[in-house]
Amino acid sequence: MILMSSKLGLVFFPAFDWAISPTHPEREERLLYTRDQIVEEGLLDLSLIREYRPLIADDRAIERVHIPVPDVSSLITDAHRIAAGGAITAARAVWHKEVKNAFALVRPPGHHAMRVVHGGRGFCTINIEAIMIENLRQEYGLRRVAIIDTDVHHGDGTQDIYYHDPDVLFISFHQDGRTLYPGSGAICELGGPNAYGRTINIPLPPGTGDEGLHYITDNLIRKVLNDFKPELVVNSAGQDNHYSDPLANMRITAQGYACLAEKLQADIAVLEGGYAIEQALPYVNVGIILAMAGLDYRYVKEPDYEPLQQAEDITAAIKQQTADLLNIWGNRDRLQQEQLANYGEYYKGSRRIYYDESGITAQQEECVRLCPVCPGFMTIASHAVDGFRRRTRILAVHIPLFSCPECRLEAKERYNYAIRSGQYHFVYLQDRPTDKLSRT
Amino acid sequence: MLLGIDVGGTYTDAVLVHQHRVLRSTKVPTTRGDLLQGILGALDGVLDGNLSGDIQQIALSTTLITNAIVENKTDPVGVLVIPGPGMNIEPILPTEADVLTGSIDHRGREVVPVNRTEVEQAVARFCQSGIRLFAVVGKFSVRNPAHELMVARWVREGCPTAEYIALGHRLGGALNFPRRIHTATLNADTWLIYQSFVDAVEEAFRMRRLKAPVVILKADGGTLPLKTSRDIPVETIFTGPAASILGIQALCEIEQPSVTLDVGGTTTDIALFRHGEPILAPKGARVGKYLTQVRSFSTQSIGVGGDSWVRTEQGQLIIGPERKGLPAALGGSYPTITDALCVLRETGWGDRKLAINAINSLDLGRAEEVAEQVLEAAASRVAEAVSQMITAWEQEPLYRVHELLHQPNFNLKQLVGVGGGANGFVQRVARKLGCSVVLPKGGIVANAIGAAVSKPTLMLTLRVDTELKEMVFIEEGIQQPLLENCCDLEGVIAAAKERLSIMSVAMGLSTGEIETVYSEIFNVVRRNYTTGKIITAQVQLRPGILTKVLWEAGDLDVQ
Numbered sequence: 001m002i003l004m005s006s007k008l009g010l011v012f013f014p015a016f017d018w019a020i021s022p023t024h025p026e027r028e029e030r031l032l033y034t035r036d037q038i039v040e041e042g043l044l045d046l047s048l049i050r051e052y053r054p055l056i057a058d059d060r061a062i063e064r065v066h067i068p069v070p071d072v073s074s075l076i077t078d079a080h081r082i083a084a085g086g087a088i089t090a091a092r093a094v095w096h097k098e099v100k101n102a103f104a105l106v107r108p109p110g111h112h113a114m115r116v117v118h119g120g121r122g123f124c125t126i127n128i129e130a131i132m133i134e135n136l137r138q139e140y141g142l143r144r145v146a147i148i149d150t151d152v153h154h155g156d157g158t159q160d161i162y163y164h165d166p167d168v169l170f171i172s173f174h175q176d177g178r179t180l181y182p183g184s185g186a187i188c189e190l191g192g193p194n195a196y197g198r199t200i201n202i203p204l205p206p207g208t209g210d211e212g213l214h215y216i217t218d219n220l221i222r223k224v225l226n227d228f229k230p231e232l233v234v235n236s237a238g239q240d241n242h243y244s245d246p247l248a249n250m251r252i253t254a255q256g257y258a259c260l261a262e263k264l265q266a267d268i269a270v271l272e273g274g275y276a277i278e279q280a281l282p283y284v285n286v287g288i289i290l291a292m293a294g295l296d297y298r299y300v301k302e303p304d305y306e307p308l309q310q311a312e313d314i315t316a317a318i319k320q321q322t323a324d325l326l327n328i329w330g331n332r333d334r335l336q337q338e339q340l341a342n343y344g345e346y347y348k349g350s351r352r353i354y355y356d357e358s359g360i361t362a363q364q365e366e367c368v369r370l371c372p373v374c375p376g377f378m379t380i381a382s383h384a385v386d387g388f389r390r391r392t393r394i395l396a397v398h399i400p401l402f403s404c405p406e407c408r409l410e411a412k413e414r415y416n417y418a419i420r421s422g423q424y425h426f427v428y429l430q431d432r433p434t435d436k437l438s439r440t
Numbered sequence: 441m442l443l444g445i446d447v448g449g450t451y452t453d454a455v456l457v458h459q460h461r462v463l464r465s466t467k468v469p470t471t472r473g474d475l476l477q478g479i480l481g482a483l484d485g486v487l488d489g490n491l492s493g494d495i496q497q498i499a500l501s502t503t504l505i506t507n508a509i510v511e512n513k514t515d516p517v518g519v520l521v522i523p524g525p526g527m528n529i530e531p532i533l534p535t536e537a538d539v540l541t542g543s544i545d546h547r548g549r550e551v552v553p554v555n556r557t558e559v560e561q562a563v564a565r566f567c568q569s570g571i572r573l574f575a576v577v578g579k580f581s582v583r584n585p586a587h588e589l590m591v592a593r594w595v596r597e598g599c600p601t602a603e604y605i606a607l608g609h610r611l612g613g614a615l616n617f618p619r620r621i622h623t624a625t626l627n628a629d630t631w632l633i634y635q636s637f638v639d640a641v642e643e644a645f646r647m648r649r650l651k652a653p654v655v656i657l658k659a660d661g662g663t664l665p666l667k668t669s670r671d672i673p674v675e676t677i678f679t680g681p682a683a684s685i686l687g688i689q690a691l692c693e694i695e696q697p698s699v700t701l702d703v704g705g706t707t708t709d710i711a712l713f714r715h716g717e718p719i720l721a722p723k724g725a726r727v728g729k730y731l732t733q734v735r736s737f738s739t740q741s742i743g744v745g746g747d748s749w750v751r752t753e754q755g756q757l758i759i760g761p762e763r764k765g766l767p768a769a770l771g772g773s774y775p776t777i778t779d780a781l782c783v784l785r786e787t788g789w790g791d792r793k794l795a796i797n798a799i800n801s802l803d804l805g806r807a808e809e810v811a812e813q814v815l816e817a818a819a820s821r822v823a824e825a826v827s828q829m830i831t832a833w834e835q836e837p838l839y840r841v842h843e844l845l846h847q848p849n850f851n852l853k854q855l856v857g858v859g860g861g862a863n864g865f866v867q868r869v870a871r872k873l874g875c876s877v878v879l880p881k882g883g884i885v886a887n888a889i890g891a892a893v894s895k896p897t898l899m900l901t902l903r904v905d906t907e908l909k910e911m912v913f914i915e916e917g918i919q920q921p922l923l924e925n926c927c928d929l930e931g932v933i934a935a936a937k938e939r940l941s942i943m944s945v946a947m948g949l950s951t952g953e954i955e956t957v958y959s960e961i962f963n964v965v966r967r968n969y970t971t972g973k974i975i976t977a978q979v980q981l982r983p984g985i986l987t988k989v990l991w992e993a994g995d996l997d998v999q
Contacts, residue, residue: 042618
């Protein structure tokens with residue numbers, strides 16, 4: 001038995017030979033300068049850091065989260081399997097107490113990938129944090145998890161996967177969706193009726209700096225984390241809130257990110273976005289690694305660093321928002337009862353999803369059983385149309401890992417009914433208690 | 441004829457090889473206070489006067505530099521580091537270090553200049569305290585050495601008594617600031633010791649009228665002309681293990697995935713072979729507690745050897761790492777692994793009665809059974825270290841999808857044992873690892889044989905700057921206009937190899953395969969525009985052996 005270690009586990013997989021396309025921001029060089037900085041600093045030689053080689057996630061690992069249309073291998077490349085496998089490797093190292101915490105510095109990212117995958121969206125095809133968490137849950141019985149998404153873009157994929165899961169707290173701060181992709185992540189998105197208040201969105205005004213970031217961390221995120229008492233804290237560590245990021249408008253520094261990592265004390269951090277590959281990533285990543293390893297990060301500084309003063313109206317807006325969210329959090333039980341009273345036995349919702357990498361639009365109808373004893377089974381009907389107007393209709397039935405016998409039985413009936421109806425090209429049963437994804 | 445000399449910490453070995461045969465070999469004590477005497481003794485053991493003229497090459501290996509580092513017997517160095525922003529460097533700095541302002545970023549751009557007054561004050565302090573050796577190392581200096589060069593100039597101006605200044609960027613092209621600091625510091629703090637070693641060697645050769653070219657082995661099995669090596673002593677660390685690895689290549693065939701064990705008196709050195717070639721340490725050699733950038737075979741030293749002291753503590757059998765003189769069977773006072781082998785009649789020499797007495801003193805039972813236990817315990821330690829090394833090789837981080845998908849397992853097939861304590865012991869290690877055993881004859885002087893038959897190598901560094909449109913052959917200091925086909929990495933590597941090949945022919949060296957030791961390409965950015973590329977390629981004649989060596993029963997016994 002290996003004793004509790006004070007080490008940081010690091011899975012560094014820059015995939016120097018993989019890109020979405022040659023001119024895409026998600027390309028070979030994305031972590032090249034980060035590699036240069038990490039190697040030049042000598043971080044990989046430190047006895048406090050243990051480097052791991054990522055495993056390669058197989059279909060089963062991925063199907064614990066996703067409904068792949070039509071199947072896993074036609075959607076993803078080996079690089080995606082390695083990014084997901086890297087996150088799983090990091091999580092296992094922490095779970096087995098070989099290291100105290102871990103950082104999966106891998107690409108491509110995953111937080112825009114939702115449960116049903118018709119294609120890629122927002123540079124993401126499969127959700128690597130969710131795959132990591134669901135594999136820990138399946139293999140080791142982990143249940144209660146908190147995910148803090150610190151990417152500048154709303155983690156809509158992760159939110160979708162856990163929206164109805166009362167055992168997962170999902171907190172995302174991001175540049176206000178009215179000014180940035182994907183547009184979602186408003187305060188009012190608080191989780192499904194049976195998991196109400198377990199989704200917390202903190203949209204920040206463009207121009208928010210370290211001051212605002214630490215205000216919400218100290219006054220809101222830490223309070224919510226303390227109350228929720230997760231078994232595991234995961235950080236979706238996007239780095240595009242940095243002041244130099246070309247795709248967003250925030251003003252966070254490497255110091256701000258390192259200090260955030262120190263405050264969050266995440267068990268596992270997984271890299272998400274961040275495309276200032278030369279001016280930000282080398283410094284932000286070194287800062288996060290040092291902070292997670294408990295080392296001195298005071299001297300990490302961007303070459304063009306200048307102290308930034310956050311505008312007063314931004315500070316005021318953030319304070320107001322924090323107060324509103326704290327109020328919601330404090331009254332979450334009452335608010336949840338009100339939500340449940342609005343619905344009968346089922347929650348129903350519909351939305352339109354655009355898979356921008358693949359040019360596919362899907363109309364989805366979601367139905368969740370508001371089970372009094374378990375998270376409740378769920379069906380998702382998805383009607384996708386691609387750029388050539390080819391249509392794919394699928395129905396997915398999801399039985400949660402911690403579901404009750406009644407939900408399991410009813411879910412299987414729905415599955416069989418959908419097959420008999422002949423309405424769908426594919427009908428899926430994601431049966432987590434038996435760890436199997438069936439497709440008909 | 442080829443002459444190989446291995447100056448070890450305890451013994452100096454010499455062998456004379458002629459046409460696949462070891463003509464003569466000798467083993468004499470190393471004379472630490474007066475190196476000259478020991479070297480002369482070794483020479484006299486293998487030469488008689490009229491042979492000297494027939495020697496074509498003299499090759500050396502030594503553990504003196506490694507020992508000086510490990511035993512902390514090096515000279516004080518004034519270390520000047522320019523870390524810029526990043527990790528706090530203080531905890532890893534050598535004691536006599538001064539941190540300077542200034543910074544260069546990962547693209548080689550100056551962010552903060554160095555401060556002359558500050559440097560001059562630091563140099564004056566060092567100089568007044570009697571320091572004569574300096575090391576100057578900057579973060580990202582391999583991307584832009586301007587700060588190191590400037591500081592070095594101010595050191596020379598401010599401290600006229602300075603004898604040597606090690607510059608980080610000259611000692612290795614790869615990124616890794618802490619390793620660069622240690623490499624430069626070790627190069628400086630062993631510089632004086634190394635000068636006296638080279639002086640003694642040259643004096644000995646002069647006295648015996650040896651005129652053949654003299655080379656010294658590097659840790660990667662390549663060679664350096666002795667004269668050139670004077671300013672890069674750090675390259676000669678681990679020439680001992682390198683010599684032993686070449687010796688093994690000379691004495692036997694290693695086609696299958698193998699592990700070699702050099703079982704000496706105090707330690708067992710482990711190395712890995714795949715496809716007939718020894719595996720290199722991925723980032724550079726570790727010397728004692730220091731991680732360096734010195735290109736080196738991947739070797740590991742375990743504190744278990746033939747003379748390892750065997751004892752019991754609270755009923756537990758403890759082996760090594762201390763050595764308490766000779767084995768009891770050879771007149772020593774303490775039980776050792778060799779004594780255990782002697783008890784079991786596996787040595788073929790030594791006084792078995794003395795060995796039995798020593799093993800009985802452990803008070804654990806019948807001598808034969810205890811001896812077996814001792815060997816089992818020692819073999820377990822070594823087998824475990826071998827397994828860990830193989831696992832580390834298999835788990836070595838990779839950064840490309842293609843590499844990760846096609847990485848093979850090591851698949852160990854055979855164990856090769858050399859060194860005085862190998863016979864009897866290596867077989868037991870092999871049993872634990874489930875592989876076959878080879879014990880090449882002549883393995884007892886494998887080091888000196890390896891040195892003797894080492895293939896002379898030559899290294900060349902080509903640096904191309906496409907913005908300035910120039911190419912520089914660093915070692916020769918030749919600068920010339922950029923050739924058209926040298927604007928990408930492949931072109932630069934090809935040009936470097938071509939020139940190395942021409943130089944080798946001119947120097948009468950067999951060309952053979954040329955390996956790329958190091959290569960890097962990065963963009964030069966000025967005011968947010970990529971204005972050119974800096975491409976560096978370092979190539980070397982692949983190290984190896986000049987000839988296989990057949991050891992026959994009639995050959996000299998060196999026991």
